[in-house]
Amino acid sequence: MSLDAYKKASHTADIVVLSYETVETNDIKKSDIQRLKVLLIKRKDEPFKDMWSLPGGFVDYDKTLEEAARNKLKLKTGMDDVYIEQLYTYGDNLHRDPRGRVISTAYIALVNMNKISNLAPDTAWFTISTLRSKSGKVTDIKIFDENIAEVELAFDHSKILLDALERLRGKIMYTDIVLNMLPETFTIREAQNVYELIYGKAIPTFRRLISSKIEPTGVKVGGFGYRPSELYKRSNTEE
Amino acid sequence: MSLDAYKKASHTADIVVLSYETVETNDIKKSDIQRLKVLLIKRKDEPFKDMWSLPGGFVDYDKTLEEAARNKLKLKTGMDDVYIEQLYTYGDNLHRDPRGRVISTAYIALVNMNKISNLAPDTAWFTISTLRSKSGKVTDIKIFDENIAEVELAFDHSKILLDALERLRGKIMYTDIVLNMLPETFTIREAQNVYELIYGKAIPTFRRLISSKIEPTGVKVGGFGYRPSELYKRSNTEE
DNA sequence: AGAATAGTGTCTGTAAGACATTATTGA
DNA sequence: TCAATAATGTCTTACAGACACTATTCT
Numbered sequence: 001m002s003l004d005a006y007k008k009a010s011h012t013a014d015i016v017v018l019s020y021e022t023v024e025t026n027d028i029k030k031s032d033i034q035r036l037k038v039l040l041i042k043r044k045d046e047p048f049k050d051m052w053s054l055p056g057g058f059v060d061y062d063k064t065l066e067e068a069a070r071n072k073l074k075l076k077t078g079m080d081d082v083y084i085e086q087l088y089t090y091g092d093n094l095h096r097d098p099r100g101r102v103i104s105t106a107y108i109a110l111v112n113m114n115k116i117s118n119l120a121p122d123t124a125w126f127t128i129s130t131l132r133s134k135s136g137k138v139t140d141i142k143i144f145d146e147n148i149a150e151v152e153l154a155f156d157h158s159k160i161l162l163d164a165l166e167r168l169r170g171k172i173m174y175t176d177i178v179l180n181m182l183p184e185t186f187t188i189r190e191a192q193n194v195y196e197l198i199y200g201k202a203i204p205t206f207r208r209l210i211s212s213k214i215e216p217t218g219v220k221v222g223g224f225g226y227r228p229s230e231l232y233k234r235s236n237t238e239e
Numbered sequence: 240m241s242l243d244a245y246k247k248a249s250h251t252a253d254i255v256v257l258s259y260e261t262v263e264t265n266d267i268k269k270s271d272i273q274r275l276k277v278l279l280i281k282r283k284d285e286p287f288k289d290m291w292s293l294p295g296g297f298v299d300y301d302k303t304l305e306e307a308a309r310n311k312l313k314l315k316t317g318m319d320d321v322y323i324e325q326l327y328t329y330g331d332n333l334h335r336d337p338r339g340r341v342i343s344t345a346y347i348a349l350v351n352m353n354k355i356s357n358l359a360p361d362t363a364w365f366t367i368s369t370l371r372s373k374s375g376k377v378t379d380i381k382i383f384d385e386n387i388a389e390v391e392l393a394f395d396h397s398k399i400l401l402d403a404l405e406r407l408r409g410k411i412m413y414t415d416i417v418l419n420m421l422p423e424t425f426t427i428r429e430a431q432n433v434y435e436l437i438y439g440k441a442i443p444t445f446r447r448l449i450s451s452k453i454e455p456t457g458v459k460v461g462g463f464g465y466r467p468s469e470l471y472k473r474s475n476t477e478e
Numbered sequence: 479a480g481a482a483t484a485g486t487g488t489c490t491g492t493a494a495g496a497c498a499t500t501a502t503t504g505a
Numbered sequence: 506t507c508a509a510t511a512a513t514g515t516c517t518t519a520c521a522g523a524c525a526c527t528a529t530t531c532t
Contacts, residue, residue: 007300008247011330011342029482029531061246061340065330089328089344091250091304101300103250103344105328189483204522207485226483227529268504268509428510443495446512465510466502485528494519501512 009091009101013068014056014157015039016087016106016164017077019113019181020194021125029225034193036128037113038143038161040153041076044122047098048154052126052143054161056104069107076120083110083180087164096156106160108167110180126151130165136200138165168198176213176234185217185231248330248340252307253295253396254278255326255345255403256316258352258420259433260364268464273432275367276352277382277400279392280315283361286337287393291365291382293400295343308346315359322349322419326403335395345399347406349419365390369404375439377404407437415452415473424456424470 017039022032040052055076059068066084073079084107090096091103113125124145131140141162143151153161172178172195181194191214192206203209214232222228256278261271279291294315298307305323312318323346329335330342352364363384370379380401382390392400411417411434420433430453431445442448453471461467 006297009250009298009300011248011250031483058245059248059330059342061248062333064333065328065342067331086327089304089325091298091344092306094301094303103298103304105330105342188485204524205520208521222530224483225481225531227485229484270510427512443497444493447494461503463510464504464508466512468511480532482531483529485526487526488524490521490523492519492521494517496517497515499512499514502510504509505507 009103010097011059011065012056012102012104013059013065013072014054014104014106014160015069015073015084015109016054016161017073017109017111018164018168019111019125020197021113021127022190031189031224032193034190034197036130036165036197037125038128039077039113040124040126040143040151041120042122042124043154051154052124052151053154054106054157055123059105065105066107069109073109076123077111077116078118079111079116083177084108085177087160087167090156090160093156104160106164108164110177112181112183114183128161128165130200132200136169138162138169138200141165165198169200172199173209176210179213179234185219185233187221187229187231188214189229191232248342249336250298250304251295251341251343252298252304252311253293253343253345253399254308254312254323254348255293255400256312256348256350257403257407258350258364259436260352260366261429270428270463271432273429273436275369275436276364277367278316278352279363279365279382279390280359281361281363282393290393291363291390292393293345293396294362298344304344305346308348312348315362316350316355317357318350318355322416323347324416326399326406329395329399332395343399345403347403349416351420351422353422367400367404369439371439375408377401377408377439380404404437408439411438412448415449418452418473424458424472426460426468426470427453428468430471 019037020034021037022034024032039055041055043049043051043053055072057072059065069084073082087106087108089105094101096102127144129142129144130138133139145151178195178198182191188207191210196203213235215235217231217233219231220228221231258276259273260276261273263271278294280294282288282290282292294311296311298304312321326345326347328344333340335341366383368381369377372378384390417434417437421430427446430449435442454474456470456472458470459467460470
């Protein structure tokens with residue numbers, strides 16, 4: 001049987017690029033606040049023209065799925081060597097795309113947005129606001145632009161983003177992949193804030209949890225009217 | 240941009256159908272032993288003609304991915320309403336299939352093989368033998384037919400099967416999906432044997448682990464020269 | 479001194495592992 | 506009574522949560 005004997009679906013690779021942003025508080029005595037961010041692209045063409053969507057595109061016949069995701073990310077952010085993992089393949093809605101049958105494999109990329117020097121002009125970071133159940137489970141999300149105006153995502157990308165956050169939440173306590181979002185050196189407080197953004201609730205013994213995965217650099221940051229904190233880095237001791 | 244402006248990959252859905260078989264021991268005083276089983280199909284056509292492979296097939300333009308998997312399973316086993324979950328999408332090897340570019344989404348199905356009355360003639364159950372690290376992690380697998388002769392699988396299906404076992408192992412301690420492999424009623428011993436087959440090592444407090452997920456039926460099975468055991472069933476108390 | 483956060487130590491309850499003890503049956 | 510497994514109970518240890526306490530800095 002020939003591979004061309006039947007009508008084929010199209011296949012795309014989409015990437016949920018997640019990072020966080022630090023917002024300085026008005027009161028200099030109060031420590032900073034973090035916000036979850038997602039990278040979106042403004043669509044140039046129909047369908048969903050001018051709406052914001054996850055970066056992604058059709059998978060070339062001679063490109064791997066992960067290549068397709070990585071190439072798009074490189075193109076829009078200039079980033080190489082990024083942490084990426086496959087999330088899920090969305091192929092159960094025949095009408096995700098009004099143009100025809102499209103199956104999409106979604107990836108999660110975790111990056112530090114401050115490492116990006118030249119973002120593509122059609123690309124921007126948006127703030128993710130989550131609604132949670134008592135357990136921390138993500139029940140709904142809202143996306144806001146820099147003017148705190150709510151933004152609707154194209155296709156089913158809102159669902160994909162929600163799934164990505166749930167996947168991360170499920171893995172955060174037994175992996176250290178979230179550290180890919182942090183800069184080379186960071187304080188434990190900063191790491192804890194990011195962890196709790198994703199986990200959805202307080203992590204009381206965070207210091208104990210993270211201590212085996214990081215090591216002190218000997219450098220301290222201070223100057224805020226309270227005790228300076230040690231800067232740590234990821235320890236690359238593969239277990 | 241038209242969806243037909245580029246050369247498309249083909250897309251298949253493959254299913255790792257897992258079950259277990261009970262083998263009576265010679266000594267009637269010894270309790271039974273279980274073996275992990277996987278459902279395979281003998282390929283009728285090239286490539287890999289006459290080799291055994293995971294059930295699967297090309298995804299029709301107007302069928303969902305999960306439908307494609309379920310339909311194939313129904314066709315070969317007659318089974319409906321089976322537990323199924325998406326495993327992973329294999330799209331990073333451009334030459335998985337010598338005929339051309341094929342992306343495959345693999346599903347895991349957990350069934351009780353004794354519920355199947357009429358298996359398709361090209362279909363059979365094979366025994367899975369696993370090699371494990373100290374932690375229980377699956378490092379390698381071998382497949383054997385009913386004559387205990389080793390069988391090689393077509394394509395990269397051996398890797399897919401390994402991934403499926405690892406996925407199950409990772410979820411077994413905090414979900415009860417493995418109970419889908421057991422009959423309507425079962426003893427705790429039988430459930431424990433199946434759990435340990437997948438987990439790869441002993442689960443010392445299994446009774447405590449499982450007790451919240453099952454309930455006694457009041458029926459006992461005996462007649463082997465030792466204390467009869469209670470038959471349990473899944474309790475459908477959705478938490 | 480006071481405010482704020484960094485960092486360490488301690489207490490406690492829960493859960494997991496190890497293992498002992500009792501129960502039940504057929505030969 | 507013995508062999509084998511079922512089922513329950515007990516003891517101990519590891520770990521997570523709560524929280525107290527000390528350390529450090531700037532105003």
